[in-house]
Amino acid sequence: MSDYVSLKDLTLAYDKTVAVDRLNLDIHKGELIALLGPSGCGKTTTMRAIAGLLTPRSGTVHIDGRDVTRMPPSRREVGLVFQSYALFPHLSVFENVAFGLRLRREPDLKTKVMDGLATVGLTEFADRQPADLSGGQQQRVSLARSLVMHPKVLLLDEPLSNLDARLRLEMRTELQRVQRETGITMVFVTHDQAEALALADRIVLMRNGAIEQIGSAEEIYNAPVSGFAADFMGFETILPGETGGGLAWRPGAVVLGHGPHQGEIRGASFAGERREYVLESAFGTIKADVPVSETRFEIGQQVAFDLPRESAVELARID
Structure with a gap:
């Protein structure tokens, strides 16, 4: 596998507070990687830098061979799935998924939206409003909205934390299926060890703005270094x-x-x-x-x- 997302000597700060200090991380194409750690460890900050929502104090971000360090989010070909779903309550499921495609004036919009809904198993819900859906279904709509844009990297920020235990298990399976079928590179931010172990090809365990340990789920679980x-x-x-x-x-x-x-x-x-x-x-x-x-x-x-x-x-x- 080739390195697809590359973070080099990345330092990220909020005002005078350094949140991530000289971090180096290579993510492979088609990999599902989890940024894991307690609150304040720097995992969400790192994800924000990949997305272009936070400009590094120093260091670089490369995606698919391009230096995107100073590029705006709209030019990075990165998708975002948030904890809060971030759906438009006044728009139907179809229109929520179509939103980004309309902005880009994409042709064959209906086909692309219905293909996206089919990917997450929601074709029959196209005409419904978000308020008529369960939490798991709303998260699937959010996922479809990102997938139809064909991002090079899909970033997921604590996407399961608002769901109850049964729906979390259901969505874990759904994310694995979507990632396997699409082959998209995913970066999954979580504080939940069970989610990281169940989903990730590799886990990046973070502490105080640095990587404490990186490895497969089995390596992190069975052979912690500290x-x-x-x-x-x-x-x-x-x-x-x-x-x-x-x-x-x-x-x-x-x-x-x-x-x-x-x-x-x-x-x-x-x-x-x-x-x-x-x-x-x-x-x-x-x-x-x-x-x-x-x-x-x-x-x-x-x-x-x-x-x-x-x-x-x-x-x-x-x-």
Whole structure:
């Protein structure tokens, strides 16, 4: 795969506050990449720079071999799908999708709009108003509106965060299908680890305006490089290693009920097929998940536990 979007030494700032500092990132053609991280990490700011909504303080943005760093958004051939859908409430579904095509005076407008609606499975909704649609359907209209413009890159800014759990799962599948069928390059901004893991070919985990780690979903999930990456990907017990770096355990890897260590149960909650416990120990706070079929522990109870070395992930650093 070739590099299709290239960010070189990109520094982005709001007034005197640097949000992204000398970031370098290459995105392949046809790739679905997730910019993942907590609020304020720089992921949305990076997306805005690709879109042309924010001018870099320094560095460059290239799309399909063109330097677009100083180009306005309208000339970048980039599509945007927002968290809020951003549909025109007074226009029909057809007219919402047709809006950009009309501005460009595109020929065969009806055919292109209906093809776009077919791509997202909404041909029968062409005459409806946005208020008559579910949240998932409105997001599909927003997606179709961008796709009919045939952008080189489609940017999606937290597009699923306004949907309920069932619709989020439905739209994940829809985005994967559309990306697979169209082959379009997608950049997906999210703070949700599950969304990134489910959707992305590669995940760019960001922290304080820089890339903390980049890799496949499996690499990010199973082999975090730092305490921050491990914590963000669900390793809730992180301890310093004996020779530097650190060790991390997911809650399900902690053995509760027997072992060489002692702790006090400070929190207990039912979570369907498992119970989630919080222990205080000589190591600090330990999180443990136990199947509901096993022994139940009560808050205040002293309990033995183990942190099996073979279940730990080694971290290069824990800062």
